[in-house]
Every structure is written in C-alpha cells, then in structure tokens.
Amino acid sequence: xxxxxxxxxxxxxxxxxxxxxxxxxxxxxxxxxxxxxxxxxxxxxxxxxxxxxxxxxxxxxxxxxxxxxxxxxxxxxxxxxxxxxxxxxxxxxxxxxxxxxxxxxxxxxxxxxxxxxxxxxxxxxxxxxxxxxxxxxxxxxxxxxxxxxxxxxxxxxxxxxxxxxxxxxxxxxxxxxxxxxxxxxxxxxxxxxxxxxxxxxxxxxxxxxxxxxxxxxxxxxxxxxxxxxxxxxxxxxxxxxxxxxxxxxxxxxxxxxxxxxxxxxxxxxxxxxxxxxxxxxxxxxxxxxxxxxxxxxxxxxxxxxxxxxxxxxxxxxxxxxxxxxxxxxxxxxxxxxxxxxxxxxxxxxxxxxxxxxxxxxxxxxxxxxxxxxxxxxxxxxxxxxxxxxxxxxxxxxxxxxxxxxxxxxxxxxxxxxxxxxxxxxxxxxxxxxxxxxxxxxxxxxxxxxx
Numbered sequence: 001x002x003x004x005x006x007x008x009x010x011x012x013x014x015x016x017x018x019x020x021x022x023x024x025x026x027x028x029x030x031x032x033x034x035x036x037x038x039x040x041x042x043x044x045x046x047x048x049x050x051x052x053x054x055x056x057x058x059x060x061x062x063x064x065x066x067x068x069x070x071x072x073x074x075x076x077x078x079x080x081x082x083x084x085x086x087x088x089x090x091x092x093x094x095x096x097x098x099x100x101x102x103x104x105x106x107x108x109x110x111x112x113x114x115x116x117x118x119x120x121x122x123x124x125x126x127x128x129x130x131x132x133x134x135x136x137x138x139x140x141x142x143x144x145x146x147x148x149x150x151x152x153x154x155x156x157x158x159x160x161x162x163x164x165x166x167x168x169x170x171x172x173x174x175x176x177x178x179x180x181x182x183x184x185x186x187x188x189x190x191x192x193x194x195x196x197x198x199x200x201x202x203x204x205x206x207x208x209x210x211x212x213x214x215x216x217x218x219x220x221x222x223x224x225x226x227x228x229x230x231x232x233x234x235x236x237x238x239x240x241x242x243x244x245x246x247x248x249x250x251x252x253x254x255x256x257x258x259x260x261x262x263x264x265x266x267x268x269x270x271x272x273x274x275x276x277x278x279x280x281x282x283x284x285x286x287x288x289x290x291x292x293x294x295x296x297x298x299x300x301x302x303x304x305x306x307x308x309x310x311x312x313x314x315x316x317x318x319x320x321x322x323x324x325x326x327x328x329x330x331x332x333x334x335x336x337x338x339x340x341x342x343x344x345x346x347x348x349x350x351x352x353x354x355x356x357x358x359x360x361x362x363x364x365x366x367x368x369x370x371x372x373x374x375x376x377x378x379x380x381x382x383x384x385x386x387x388x389x390x391x392x393x394x395x396x397x398x399x400x401x402x403x404x405x406x407x408x409x410x411x412x413x414x415x416x417x418x419x420x421x422x423x424x425x426x427x428x429x430x431x432x433x434x435x436x437x438x439x440x441x442x443x444x445x446x447x448x449x450x
Contacts (some may be wrong), residue, residue: 007283013148016199017192022161023154024221025186063163064134068120071111071129079129080446082107082177082197083335084190088118091312092343093209095254096183099435101128111175115189133167135160135177144346157188161243163191168196178446182206185224194224203445206245208234208252213383214241226445228438231428233388250438251431258366259432267369269337269350270404271307273360276314281356281379283367286323289354290332292401298333300408309346309360316340352407354400361386362428365421368416370407386428390420 010257012019083101087093091166112123112130120132124165141159144150150158172193180197182190185206194204206224214237226243229235230252239247272289285408293306310319321336327336339346343360346368347353355361357380364371365386373387377394387393395403407414431437 010149011438012144014143014434015165017161017165017195019158019161021223022188022191022220023157025188026154026157056298059277060222061135063139063167064132066120066132068124068130068132070127071131077112077175079175079369081111081442082172082175082180082193082202083110083112084121084180084182085112085114085123086116086187086189087183088116089122090341092203092254094119095184096207096209096252097181100181101251102439103435103439111177113171113189113193131171133164135163135167139163145423161188164192168193169199172196172200172202177202178449180304181206181442181443182224183209185222186218191223198223198225203449205442209254211328211357211385212238213357213385214238215383231426231430233427237385248441249430250441251429251434253432255363255366255429256432258347258363265349267349267351268304269307269346269352270304270367271309271346271350271353273309273311273353273355273358274319275311275356275358277356277380281376282319283322284376284379285332285356285374285430286319287326288397289400290327290334291330292404293334294330294332295401296405301334304334304351304421306322306334307346307350308338309335309339309343309387310338311358312340318333333375352404354404356380357382357385362425365425368418370417371421372403372407374399386424389424390417392417393421 067312081101081104083097085094085097087096089098101110101112105130110128112119112128114120114123114130115132115134116130118128123130137160138156139159140156141162144159144162145153147155147158177197180193180202182194182204183206185191185194185204190206194206197204203226203406204224205226205228206222208227209228212219212229212234219238219242222242222245224245227238227242227247228250229238229247230249232249235247235249270293272285273278274285284443290306293301308323310316343363344367347360347364347369350364350367352372353361353364353369354374356376361371362374371386371390371393372395373382373384374392375382375384375394382394384394392403393431
C-alpha cells in the first residue's frame with residue numbers, strides 16, 4: 001500500500017489532528033475496482049462539484065444527527081463506555097463490539113455512536129443509548145479547499161473528517177466517557193473518535209477483527225492505546241511493527257458458535273473463497289480452479305459440488321456474471337453454488353476450502369474443513385499467515401490438482417491435516433470466551449487512570 005505523498009511531504013494538520021492519516025484506507029483500497037458504472041459516474045460528478053466549489057459557486061454537504069429515545073430520556077449524561085460501531089449486525093465484524101456490549105451489566109453506562117442506520121435501529125430495539133451521525137460524502141469545507149494539491153475525492157473525505165471532528169469533541173465533552181472502543185481505528189469515524197478521546201486523555205482500545213498479515217502496512221497507522229488481538233502468533237508478528245500501541249492478547253469470541261456443536265452435515269462442497277484483491281488475481285482464480293476441477297474423474301465430479309464463496313464487499317453481480325460466463329465457455333460439468341455470506345453453513349458442508357489469503361481459514365479449522373492455501377507468486381505475495389506448522393497446506397497453484405486429489409482419496413492423510421489445523425488454531429486464538437475477560441481488563445485500565 002502506498003500512503004499519500006503529502007502525509008510525509010506536506011501533512012495537513014487541523015486542531016491537533018493529522019488529517020493526512022485519514023486518507024490511509026482510501027489509498028489502501030484504491031487498487032480495488034467496484035465494477036459499477038454508477039461509481040465511476042459518482043466519481044466524475046464529485047470532481048465536477050469540487051471544481052465548481054473552487055470558484056465559490058457551490059457550497060454543499062449536509063449531516064444527520066439523531067439520538068434515540070433511550071438517550072433522550074436519560075438525564076444521566078456521563079457514560080462509562082463509548083463504543084464506535086459502524087458494521088451492520090449482518091456483518092462478521094459486528095460481534096467484535098456487540099459481544100462486549102452484551103457483557104456489560106449496567107447498560108446505562110453504554111453510549112454507542114454509529115454512522116449506520118441499521119446499527120442505530122438495532123441498539124434502539126435493545127434499549128441501549130445510541131447516536132446516529134452521518135456526514136454527506138460530498139461535504140465541502142473551505143479550509144480543505146485551500147489545499148490545492150488534493151484530488152477531489154481526497155478533498156471530500158477530509159471535509160467530512162473535519163466535520164466529524166467537531167461532532168466528536170462535542171459528544172466527548174458532553175458524555176465524558178472513561179474508555180473508547182472501536183472495531184478498527186483505521187476507519188474514518190472510528191479514528192476520529194479515537195483521536196478526540198486521546199486528546200482528552202481517555203484510554204482507547206481497538207481490535208483485531210480478521211486476518212492480520214505482517215505484510216499489510218496499513219497497521220503501521222494504528223493509533224489506539226491498545227490493540228486487542230486473538231492470539232500470541234499475531235502479537236509476535238506485530239510487536240516490532242506497531243510502535244504507538246500496546247498489543248494485548250485476549251482472544252475472540254466472534255467465532256465460538258462454530259465450536260458449540262460439531263457439524264453432522266454431509267461434507268460435499270469443494271469451496272473457493274475469494275476476496276476483494278486485484279482483478280487480475282480473481283479473474284485468474286475463477287478461470288483456473290474450475291478448469292482444474294474439470295480434470296477430476298467423472299465419479300468425483302458427481303460426488304461433490306463446487307462452491308464459489310464471494311466476499312460480501314465484492315460486487316456480486318459482476319463476479320457472478322464473470323464466473324458464469326467462464327464456466328459456460330469451458331463447459332464446466334460439476335454442479336455449483338454461489339454464496340456471499342452464510343460462512344458457517346458453507347464451511348460445515350465443505351470438505352476442502354481453497355483460498356489465497358483470508359481469516360475464513362480459521363473458521364474452516366474450527367469446522368474440520370481441510371484448507372489449501374494457494375501460492376501464486378506471479379500474481380500475489382502471499383503472507384501465509386496461518387500456515388507456519390502446516391507446510392502441506394501451502395500449495396503452488398500448479399500442484400493443486402495433485403494435493404486436492406490426495407486429500408479426497410487418502411482419508412488418513414486428510415485427517416492428519418485436520419489435526420494440525422486444530423493445533424495451529426490454538427496459537428492464533430488463545431481464548432474463545434474473551435468478552436468477559438476483556439471487560440475485566442478494561443475496568444482495570446479505568447481504575448489505573450483514576
């Protein structure tokens with residue numbers, strides 16, 4: 001990931017904040033295409049609107065601010081816990097904070113801030129104080145207008161950040177939280193509240209919510225006082241990289257439902273999981289893997305169903321269409337399904353999971369799904385995060401056919417892989433019942449600050 005040039009050359013400061021840091025995630029995902037014509041149209045419109053603003057012809061960018069009835073009726077403004085929660089309740093990262101919130105005994109001590117209407121509605125239904133805060137994506141600010149080196153998209157992002165800063169400072173002054181918790185402080189709203197809290201000497205905690213590869217340099221920009229990670233392996237990987245933040249190994253309970261009951265479903269899926277990485281890589285996978293599966297014996301092809309598991313953030317319409325055209329062209333004979341979510345359902349029925357790099361691998365370990373991590377050095381520098389003690393699972397793409405057939409035909413060999421996966425799991429997740437443990441630790445931090 002290439003950081004914005006002006007972060008080091010010409011950083012933009014405002015009211016104690018380095019605004020240039022707020023372009024990190026924008027640049028980190030710049031290589032990912034949405035494949036939506038409307039997104040390209042929106043980009044052009046934004047460029048036009050910003051250029052018109054240069055001449056003072058347009059001033060725009062509204063915001064929404066809403067307190068739920070629980071907060072409005074509560075005269076006790078002071079809150080112990082401030083949770084900044086933006087992932088909708090259907091998202092796999094939602095339980096990261098929600099499980100903690102569920103463990104808090106006195107729900108009156110909680111304040112949730114979100115830019116998601118579904119999150120606002122969820123916590124309103126749970127009778128927990130929540131504020132919905134949303135700034136327009138075409139917010140214009142005259143201060144940001146003065147920085148002529150910014151692109152239109154960058155200017156809109158920083159205008160939005162500047163408005164969030166104002167909101168965050170007012171809310172923190174009003175509710176005086178004792179700790180601020182986020183899922184990921186790299187994301188815009190969560191980062192604003194993290195910095196605003198730190199300026200008031202309020203401890204801040206962010207969380208691992210998926211795979212953390214040492215090669216992902218975005219984590220250089222983690223700013224919270226503490227980063228809660230799942231296991232000792234992650235701490236070892238990042239202890240020298242993350243300079244400003246103390247890494248705390250606590251575990252995670254966002255996946256513990258996988259362990260609650262062992263699957264008795266027939267495992268007849270051969271699953272390929274793809275993430276929003278480069279188009280070149282995903283085009284290659286969606287062509288190559290079906291071709292390899294077509295080389296299996298006809299009896300094996302009849303025995304299994306090929307499943308394409310698309311990451312929820314990918315453009316479903318585009319990738320489904322690309323896959324269907326590809327298998328039609330190559331006369332793919334296997335039965336197939338396409339899934340976006342329902343990880344648990346898919347994995348409990350998967351005999352084999354093929355992927356490049358994803359935390360879905362840990363979920364597969366829990367469901368006794370045999371994982372093959374693909375090595376495609378021509379297209380991707382794979383960090384192989386979960387496979388230090390699983391050399392058989394790091395498979396060069398041209399060797400996939402041989403490895404796949406061996407796991408399907410040699411049950412003793414495959415069972416040995418599954419045992420090794422469970423051992424590796426313990427190094428990556430130290431505790432599957434972590435929320436109560438984390439809250440006790442948080443209370444200790446608060447007491448130390450008093």
